[in-house]
Amino acid sequence: MKKQWKIFWAICGSLAAIGVICCIVGVILGGSFFRSIVKDRDFDYITFEAENDLEIKGEEQQTFYGIKELDVDVSQVNVQLEEYDGRYLTVETVDIPDNVLNEISYTTDESSLEIELGDSKRIKKLLSDNTKATIRIKVPSRSLQEADISVGAGSLYISQIQVEELKVEVGAGQAKIEQFVSNCAEFQCGAGEMQIAGEAESTEVECGVGSIIYQAKGREDEYKYQVESSLGEVTVGGRSCGGIGSGTEISRDGAKKELYIECGIGQVQVKFQK
Structure with missing residues (x-):
């Protein structure tokens, strides 16, 4: 009886060893153990975002000419506006995460410009600890x-x-x-x-x-x-x-x-x- 159990455990050990070797080979070839587990499951409610997303500083500048009407509707960010001796209205974003920059919309219609950033729960979460997120607007003197x-x-x-x-x-x-x-x-x-x-x-x-x-x-x-x-x-x-x-x-x-x-x-x- 003991001999039969020894044979059983020996077979299990061999199969386990073969399984480990197959997993190692699969990873080397680019496979993923995690993917094989969740492949057939629905995880739509989970968001896989890197913890350092907020540390990604987004800077971008938009330039507009001939703007007479300016409409700004944003939240959770700092807005700075100043007049200057220039010809173009410029909008500069500073210290705004890249995944929030995509949420800022610019709508132009000949002489008007509308800047919007939604006040959704997602935006609040992304900017909750980011007090430096800023939109800077420079307007030509007496142009508006x-x-x-x-x-x-x-x-x-x-x-x-x-x-x-x-x-x-x-x-x-x-x-x-x-x-x-x-x-x-x-x-x-x-x-x-x-x-x-x-x-x-x-x-x-x-x-x-x-x-x-x-x-x-x-x-x-x-x-x-x-x-x-x-x-x-x-x-x-x-x-x-x-x-x-x-x-x-x-x-x-x-x-x-x-x-x-x-x-x-x-x-x-x-x-x-x-």
């Missing part, structure tokens, strides 16, 4: 007629811009505009923060639960303004205009600049610069 910029959960920095119509929207992110000149300007802030400095003939400021600080160029008596507040705090110059369900309207003869402020439960502060 309209600019509509929305940054969602990202950040926006504008050093200087002169445009006929300007609209800036921030969701949960931050925006800083050091200097703007416009005929008509509109600023919307959800749960984020905005710091604005500049002037417009007509300015509309809308704040949800975040905060907006607006340094308006000119004297206070050059402005006529209207304020509507739910529960928020609004200060215009040295005047407190906020409170529960409060509203204030100041009309001045000869005032050529208009300012409209709507505040939910956030804070809006308007200062005047002579």
Whole structure:
């Protein structure tokens, strides 16, 4: 009986040895043990991505000529915009992973340019730890007629811009505009923060639960303004205009600049610069 078991185990050992030798030969010839296991299985829900994907720095530059209307709708990234003494509008991406660069779309229609980056869960995951991902936009001085910029959960920095119509929207992110000149300007802030400095003939400021600080160029008596507040705090110059369900309207003869402020439960502060 013992002899029969010895023969059985000897056969098993021989077969195992042959199997190992076949696997080694298969790998040498380019085969894969893992592939042979999962060949007939459905693994669509698994994503095989290298752990260092976020370390791949993507840089690319796009150049556009004759752009009069700029529309930017992105999230999870930093947006920097500045005017310069050049002929072309340029868009440069810095420190953006290659697998996110493919998600940025550029749509042009003669004199208009639209830049979009979706706010999907996948994009959030890819950029969650990447605080340096930046889109830089350089605009020829005084070339734009309209600019509509929305940054969602990202950040926006504008050093200087002169445009006929300007609209800036921030969701949960931050925006800083050091200097703007416009005929008509509109600023919307959800749960984020905005710091604005500049002037417009007509300015509309809308704040949800975040905060907006607006340094308006000119004297206070050059402005006529209207304020509507739910529960928020609004200060215009040295005047407190906020409170529960409060509203204030100041009309001045000869005032050529208009300012409209709507505040939910956030804070809006308007200062005047002579």
